Amino acid sequence: METTHTVHVGDARDLSEVADDAVELVVTSPPYPMVEMWDDPFTDLDPVIGEYLDAGKGEAAFEAMHTVLDAVWEELQRVLCPGGIACINVGDATRTLDGRFRVFPNHARIVEAFERRGFHPLPDVLWHKPTNSAAKFMGSGMLPPSAYVTLEHEYVLVFRNGERRSFEPGADRRYEAAYFWEERNRWFTDVWTDIRGRLQELPDDELRDRAGAFRSSTGSPTASRTFRRCPVVWSANGSRPTGSSSSAKSPTATRRITRPKTTTSPS
Numbered sequence: 001m002e003t004t005h006t007v008h009v010g011d012a013r014d015l016s017e018v019a020d021d022a023v024e025l026v027v028t029s030p031p032y033p034m035v036e037m038w039d040d041p042f043t044d045l046d047p048v049i050g051e052y053l054d055a056g057k058g059e060a061a062f063e064a065m066h067t068v069l070d071a072v073w074e075e076l077q078r079v080l081c082p083g084g085i086a087c088i089n090v091g092d093a094t095r096t097l098d099g100r101f102r103v104f105p106n107h108a109r110i111v112e113a114f115e116r117r118g119f120h121p122l123p124d125v126l127w128h129k130p131t132n133s134a135a136k137f138m139g140s141g142m143l144p145p146s147a148y149v150t151l152e153h154e155y156v157l158v159f160r161n162g163e164r165r166s167f168e169p170g171a172d173r174r175y176e177a178a179y180f181w182e183e184r185n186r187w188f189t190d191v192w193t194d195i196r197g198r199l200q201e202l203p204d205d206e207l208r209d210r211a212g213a214f215r216s217s218t219g220s221p222t223a224s225r226t227f228r229r230c231p232v233v234w235s236a237n238g239s240r241p242t243g244s245s246s247s248a249k250s251p252t253a254t255r256r257i258t259r260p261k262t263t264t265s266p267s
Helices: 036-045 049-054 058-079 106-116 181-187 204-211 222-236
Strands: 004-012 023-029 081-092 093-097 100-104 120-128 153-160 241-247 253-258
Touching: 023 058, 023 222, 036 058, 049 058, 058 081, 058 100, 058 106, 081 100, 081 106, 081 222, 106 120, 106 153, 120 181, 181 222
Parallel strands: 023 081, 023 241
Antiparallel strands: 004 253, 081 153, 093 100, 120 153, 241 253
């Protein structure tokens, strides 16, 4: 199997290099609003976010961060063809601000944003990523009622851009992309447990700080395995998938990887 890849580096709020309706699948993992490591990049894009955080206004900061991401979803809708699929990997956040501890439901806010744009939510995936932290318990740990459930999962949210796509009967590009039965059973469960979260191995602390998007719960190398799985699950041969990942410098920076042509090599 041969695939052709084109890599663009830019701002996901401006995908002007990609034509309207040109992509059949988008796989992306944005920075997670209200996860502290992303405070400064979000504030660089909208200084009012820092003001909200300093004032302990968590709900306002949460909404302002998602407003930044809304510009990305606008571009995503433009480039995604009718009936195209979007897969969004995101986790919720827990945080204490102004003496109040709460969860910030990033997945729910993103579902709301996509529904407002006319996308159809499809069954999603819970990606189970057990923490390796020794501090397993949140809150008071062993004492009720102030112990909290530990967040050990993220979401792969799946959306369709409008109505289902249609293919001609017996389309080769669909049948050539068919799954094996064992793959179908493993990939289409709504809980993925076989892609485990772990820290990325980096040689020094400075490099880890600059690669903040790829440590701990956000990513990867494990996220890259998720990004590889999604095109196999949700695209046919010859599709034009686009994947993006955030940089530590800007939460809307993206690397777009398109696969415009798929051919089968002679065996």
